Amino acid sequence: MRILLVPLLWLSWSCAFAACPPAGQDRASLQALKAVQFAMPDAASRNALAEGLLDCLGDPDPALRDGIAYEAFSTWMRAGAFDAGELRKLRDGLYARLDGEDADGFRKPFAALVLSEVARSDRVAPWMRGDERAAMVERASTYLESVRDYRGYDNGAGWRHGVAHGADWAMQLALNPTLDRTQLDRLLAAVASQAMAADGHAYVFGEGERLARPVLYAAHRGLIDDAAWKAWFAALVARLGPPQADYGDATWLARRHDLVQFLEAAYIGADQSQDPAIAALKPAIAAALKAVP
Numbered sequence: 001m002r003i004l005l006v007p008l009l010w011l012s013w014s015c016a017f018a019a020c021p022p023a024g025q026d027r028a029s030l031q032a033l034k035a036v037q038f039a040m041p042d043a044a045s046r047n048a049l050a051e052g053l054l055d056c057l058g059d060p061d062p063a064l065r066d067g068i069a070y071e072a073f074s075t076w077m078r079a080g081a082f083d084a085g086e087l088r089k090l091r092d093g094l095y096a097r098l099d100g101e102d103a104d105g106f107r108k109p110f111a112a113l114v115l116s117e118v119a120r121s122d123r124v125a126p127w128m129r130g131d132e133r134a135a136m137v138e139r140a141s142t143y144l145e146s147v148r149d150y151r152g153y154d155n156g157a158g159w160r161h162g163v164a165h166g167a168d169w170a171m172q173l174a175l176n177p178t179l180d181r182t183q184l185d186r187l188l189a190a191v192a193s194q195a196m197a198a199d200g201h202a203y204v205f206g207e208g209e210r211l212a213r214p215v216l217y218a219a220h221r222g223l224i225d226d227a228a229w230k231a232w233f234a235a236l237v238a239r240l241g242p243p244q245a246d247y248g249d250a251t252w253l254a255r256r257h258d259l260v261q262f263l264e265a266a267y268i269g270a271d272q273s274q275d276p277a278i279a280a281l282k283p284a285i286a287a288a289l290k291a292v293p
Contacts, residue, residue, distance in 0.1 A: 020059045020069075022052025030068045038075045047086050050076065054093045057114065058107030062158025065106055070113060077117045084127040091118050091136075098143055105149045105160045112143055113165040119172035126178070133176070137183045140169045141190035150197055152205030163194050163203070164210040171214040174221070181223045187214055188232060195236055196258045200251030208261035209269075215281075216269045222277045229281055233263070233288035243293050256292065263289050 021030055033040070040046040049072075056069035073090075076082060082090065097111040119136060122128045128136070144166035151160045170187045173179060179187075191211050197203060218224065224232075240259050244252035263285055270281040 019052070020056035020064055022049060022055070025049070025052070027064070030064070034068060034071065038072045043081075046076065046081060047089075050082070050086070050090060051093065054090070054097065057094075057097065057110035058102070058104065060104055060106060060157060065110055066158055070110060073114045074117050077121045080121070080125065082121075087118060087121060087127060088132075091115070094118065095139060098139070102149075105151055105162070106157075108143070109147075109149075109160050109162040109165045112140075112162070112169050115140070116165070116169040116172045119169060119176070123172060123176045130178070133173075133178065134183065137173055137179065137186055140166065140173055141186050144170060144190040145193045147194065148198060150199070150201040150203075152203075152207070161205060161207075163197075163207045164205070166194070167191065167207070167210040167214055171210075171217055174214040174217040177221070179221070184218045184221060184223060188218055191215060192232070192236060192239075195262045196240065196255040200254045202254040202257050203261060208258065209265040211262055212266040212269055215266055216273065216278050219270075219278045219281050220275055226280065226284065230284040230287065233284045234291065236263075237288050237291045240292065260289070260292060263292070 021027060040049065053069045053072055056064050059065045059069070077087075094111045094115050097107050102108045115136075119140070122133065144163070147162040147166055149160065149162055151162075152164075153159050153161070170191060174184060174187055191214055194207075195211060219229070236259060240255055241252075243249075247253065267282060267285040267289065270278050270285060273279050
């Protein structure tokens with residue numbers, strides 16, 4: 001009985017998130033809906049389809065996962081198509097999809113990506129209570145810190161990109177003017193945890209640039225002073241540590257690559273910004289780059 005327990009639990013979990021396309025839909029009907037920019041005048045029908053499309057975020061077919069499900073959620077949320085009650089229902093459904101195993105590696109990153117749209121909707125037209133928003137900051141930070149599947153893009157399977165999608169979620173939260181310094185610090189700690197991939201993976205799909213964005217927008221808020229920023233960037237270099245095996249250790253070199261990619265993306269973003277608060281990051285970033293062994 002114990003031998004069967006784990007497979008049965010896995011099976012019950014996988015079946016809980018497996019209905020894609022949703023009931024009453026097929027690929028042709030979903031593609032037809034996409035062709036009209038997901039226009040659905042009837043709110044009840046739109047809400048029901050949105051809830052059904054949550055399962056498609058874990059589908060191995062990128063045309064369904066990315067081209068239909070994510071695009072539909074983004075289109076609807078940016079158009080303000082959902083009321084607060086429906087947004088809460090979708091948010092909680094997305095939270096549930098961050099839990100459990102995700103061997104294929106699609107469900108969690110795409111749940112995080114859609115949660116960035118949920119966060120954006122609250123930033124543009126606030127609907128979450130303060131405690132809900134604080135809980136989302138913790139959820140986003142925990143998710144970003146937890147990513148260990150560093151697969152980015154595959155020619156057949158499309159995007160996974162867990163780190164980048166988690167960074168997008170953190171960025172939308174960092175932009176929210178209601179977040180306080182403690183909440184920004186929590187998001188920044190999560191970003192710092194992935195500035196260098198945990199297992200010596202070398203980022204090659206623009207992760208450094210995506211991770212830099214929440215940092216730049218946190219600076220935009222003006223809540224963190226120059227000394228704190230200098231310390232934050234210096235701590236990243238300290239985490240890298242000195243060269244290993246006389247620059248002959250592949251894991252250390254990959255971590256150095258990731259850190260330099262992140263710092264350079266942050267510096268370029270600060271250099272090109274017209275926002276004085278963001279541009280003020282340049283000395284701290286430059287000092288960190290000079291300190292990298």
